[in-house]
Amino acid sequence: MKKILLTLATSSLVLVAGLLLTIKLIYGGGETFPDRSSTPTFGAQQLEVVTELPMPPGNIAVTAQGRLFFTFHPEAKPDINVVELVGNVPRPFPSLEWQPGGSEPLAFQEILSMRMDRQNRLWLLDNAVHGLGQPRLLAFDIDTKKLVHHFDFPSDIFGLGSHANDFQVDPTGRYIYMADASIIARTPAIVIYDTQTKQARRLLESHVSVMPEFFIPVVNERAMEIFGIFTVSPGVDSIALSRDGSQLFYAAVTAQKLYNIDTQSLNDATLSEQELASRVNSLGEKTMSDGISSDNAGNIYLSDLEHNAILRMDSQGKLETLIKDKRIHWPDGMSFGPDNWLYFTDSALNNVIGKTPQYILDHAPYHIFRFKPGMDAYAGQ
Numbered sequence: 120m121k122k123i124l125l126t127l128a129t130s131s132l133v134l135v136a137g138l139l140l141t142i143k144l145i146y147g148g149g150e151t152f153p154d155r156s157s158t159p160t161f162g163a164q165q166l167e168v169v170t171e172l173p174m175p176p177g178n179i180a181v182t183a184q185g186r187l188f189f190t191f192h193p194e195a196k197p198d199i200n201v202v203e204l205v206g207n208v209p210r211p212f213p214s215l216e217w218q219p220g221g222s223e224p225l226a227f228q229e230i231l232s233m234r235m236d237r238q239n240r241l242w243l244l245d246n247a248v249h250g251l252g253q254p255r256l257l258a259f260d261i262d263t264k265k266l267v268h269h270f271d272f273p274s275d276i277f278g279l280g281s282h283a284n285d286f287q288v289d290p291t292g293r294y295i296y297m298a299d300a301s302i303i304a305r306t307p308a309i310v311i312y313d314t315q316t317k318q319a320r321r322l323l324e325s326h327v328s329v330m331p332e333f334f335i336p337v338v339n340e341r342a343m344e345i346f347g348i349f350t351v352s353p354g355v356d357s358i359a360l361s362r363d364g365s366q367l368f369y370a371a372v373t374a375q376k377l378y379n380i381d382t383q384s385l386n387d388a389t390l391s392e393q394e395l396a397s398r399v400n401s402l403g404e405k406t407m408s409d410g411i412s413s414d415n416a417g418n419i420y421l422s423d424l425e426h427n428a429i430l431r432m433d434s435q436g437k438l439e440t441l442i443k444d445k446r447i448h449w450p451d452g453m454s455f456g457p458d459n460w461l462y463f464t465d466s467a468l469n470n471v472i473g474k475t476p477q478y479i480l481d482h483a484p485y486h487i488f489r490f491k492p493g494m495d496a497y498a499g500q
């Protein structure tokens with residue numbers, strides 16, 4: 120009997136060790152990412168704290184009138200997920216009943232990203248805990264706080280292991296371009312949704328332009344490898360539109376290059392995957408970026424989560440470090456606001472991922488920052 124138990128125990132240990140090794144081989148490891156930051160154009164005194172928060176913010180949307188909406192980052196497992204900052208106090212938006220576990224039939228499951236469109240609607244992308252629930256898109260009129268649009272994605276668009284991450288809304292409000300970072304399934308893609316026809320398509324799946332590269336994020340001296348076997352390395356995550364809506368810019372967090380493609384091609388359902396892939400362009404080498412944005416002149420603003428910085432890439436691919444400050448831990452979502460202020464959340468995910476709720480609370484406060492990069496931009500994106 121003892122021999123049988125010993126054999127079973129040994130076999131179990133071998134199986135566990137084999138499983139951990141497999142996870143390590145598939146999801147672990149990585150090299151050091153190149154530091155492309157430099158001496159910043161603007162001094163630290165030009166970086167303003169918009170608000171201090173007890174939990175980390177995720178994404179942000181600021182209207183032309185200065186109303187500020189943001190999410191509390193799902194990785195922190197907040198009770199209140201989507202809020203509007205009113206008098207420096209986060210208020211549940213659109214109401215408490217819509218928050219996780221609320222009484223609304225379509226109550227939020229896990230929302231990271233949001234965007235304002237030019238039709239006064241706040242769009243929210245619910246990733247439903249990596250597809251365990253029902254991934255969906257919701258839009259609210261910000262004045263009436265009423266739901267004006269929603270769409271439940273089928274499993275062949277956002278399935279189990281997907282991560283409906285960041286997104287952009289085109290100027291007409293018709294097309295929405297989403298990034299499936301696919302952290303678990305490792306099949307990242309661009310998803311396009313037509314709000315008129317209520318049809319969604321999954322594009323460029325596993326194309327080189329949406330895939331992560333073999334780098335490990337190191338933020339404030341912490342290598343982002345959970346339990347030493349799972350490297351935090353999302354696929355396509357950074358995503359932005361040109362202000363006229365004609366170009367989509369995108370990249371994976373740990374990829375070295377920023378890519379773009381014209382939205383006319385993305386909107387054309389008659390193009391094959393091969394034809395679509397042939398229209399992807401590489402713009403230049405980037406930072407290890409999370410959130411990105413654009414201005415009216417076609418510059419792209421890139422977060423640099425490893426070096427506490429925000430950079431700008433011009434149309435020729437040249438990088439300029441705008442702000443670099445130790446108060447910034449993990450620059451995340453971005454949104455221009457009125458008077459050309461660039462707002463960004465600092466999710467400090469290095470103090471969040473793989474940490475206990477008490478640890479997260481103990482490392483507060485968390486911040487939303489803003490500064491003026493000196494360029495004109497449309498508020499809300």
